[in-house]
Amino acid sequence: MSPHLAELSLAERLSEVGWLGQSGALLAAALIHALLVGLFFGLPAFVFIWAERKISGRIQDRLGPTRTGGRFGWLQSLADGVKLVSKEDLVPAAADSMLFRVAPYIVVVASFAAFIVIPFSDGWIAQALDVGLFLGLAILSLEVLGIILAGYSSGSKWSLFGGMREAAQMVSYEVPLGLTAVIPVVAAGSLNLNEIANMQRGWAGHWLVFHDPFTFIAFFVFFTVTLASNKRAPFDLAEAESELVGGFHTEYSGMRWSFFFLAEYASMFFVSMLAVLLFLGGWWTGLPGLDEAVIAAVGGYPARVLGMVVLLAKSSILVCVQIWIRWTLPRLRIDQVMTTCLKYLVPISCFLFLGATIWPLVLLAVLGRPSVLPLGDEPIGARVVPAQAGLSAPAAGRNMATRVSRSTQEAEGSR
Amino acid sequence: MSDVGLTPYLIVAAVLFVCGIVCMATKRNAIGVLMGVELVLNGANLNLIAFSRYGQLGFDGQAIAMFVIVLAAAEAAVALAIVLNFYNNHLTVDVDQARQLNS
């Protein structure tokens, strides 16, 4: 039996405490959620900053940090942080000082707020919305705004160039990002990340990346586009050190600079989790029977902790791949970046989108069932926890595959 | 949970609308005028959605607001293209300079 969705939200449970009252319970729940999301925002960033140094060191045949905090230099991020906080906070004379001060906060708030919609394990989500994925992408796109404002308000030519490149790059890359993120949504029939992840229960063949050839390619396109949307190499034109000094953060120092840094690593982690939830099975291990066995053995709550560990492990692997790519590939030119997006990625993702929508219909016409594998015969929408269909999901709320399979069943029944 | 009611939303929408109108009327930078248009459209949208929750409009309000947002994005793109074209020809974005037909 699958684990049930969280039966009561935190606010509802707290409001049973009594002396809190309803507003107090809401406030307390909001604070707890903010604290937890803040932990997930901050800690991975620190870990990945250390990992980036270590991995880049190894790739370049160096050792990377070795001393701070023991053998592997694992406290290096903390040391960096202390150093950055203690640095002087400069505002250049030519800068628009209000915007210059505000810009890092926009970036860090956007990157932090995006974690609201991520389910860390089954039902462990700060705000479960039916439009979770959409909202996540929307908030992530706010980050661009902070970077453009930073680039503009610094009053330096290098920063302005960085900001303009970032604006051009992001406005273009949002198109394939949205299109490829929609492809697993088409397969799953939901924008709710929790539902999408729950649909991928079972063995790895149920993962949406293996759902059909189009989602398989879409995963790689999505990964490439997220590299660009995080300004990671080879798409880090906005901060190209060798051409633009530091790009949009040339004039920043100390704490404000570290905000950009923190936000970059946090949103790397965010898009990796998004990729895992959309394509790579979320918190399910993908080994047949293992999840069910774990749930049966230890019960719902510990199983969810394990699920979170699985999710974090998968996302960390993706982040490591991002780091690996950064230190392996050379930077593109800005025109090459735009060509890659507008002439290749956009048409490819349009094609994939069309293909993903037509695929179940074609299969139905050819094979008589909406999926290739006999094991995946169960329609994907039916894998979600017992449908409390009720309000939110009358016929059209379910996905296409379900409807198609339902119509085939009806057809068979009528025969 | 206490409810806000319809009127406060309408007042906020009215403030947005009026700010947008004044922006459109007084700004001389073409992009400032565009921002005024965005504010006006947002005031209208807020009205639509407030009526969709509290009034008789029902779900239609949200659907119409959806179309308004989409058309506003299209409007912004075209207007910006016109502004860029104007800048290429006249090297300014001051709307008061656009009086070639007014000779």
Add this chain to the structure above:
Amino acid sequence: METVIFTIYALAACGGAIAVMVSQNVVRMAFWLVISLGSVAGLFFLLHADFLGATQLLIYVGGTVVLLIFGVMLTASGPMLTIRSGPGEVVLGGLVGLAVLGMLVFGMLSVDWESQQTRMYSAAAEEGRGERSMGYNPEGEGNTARRLGAALLGVRFDRDLGRNSETLSTGYLLPFEIVSVHLLVVLVGASYLARTKRRRPNPLEESLES
């Protein structure tokens, strides 16, 4: 609680709008516009229109304003950044604005909204009170993505459930198609308008002139 949140968002939205109106620097105007539009998105969420709130963030704040700032960067060089309008225009505009605001507020205060106030989905909320829908929202309200998508495809859950087939409402399929074609036309047209015209000497014309 809702009142507190509403007050915060409403003040931010109005303050942002007023700052857009008052400030002279275009980039600061864009920043205040972001504050205002973002707060309006918050108000949308408060009105249980979560899909529209997300759309507002994605299209307005993430798309349109970025586009506007991009336009500012392309066009604003030095003096263009702050084009001041004359004091007469400002006073006149302010007066007209105040008059319009007064008229609107007077108009909306003189209508008795309470008498015709109906809660959206009130029937639906009663129906679904016992069960928890797929999300974790306490009520059936707020999750409008599916309803909106269905309405755009021509299926109206809020009207048509339980009706017979003669009285079905129409939905929004035709406007949806028109808007999508319109967007395509706009895309082509805008990129045609905004392209840089290279003043290359045309060899054909030169040969004709000589």
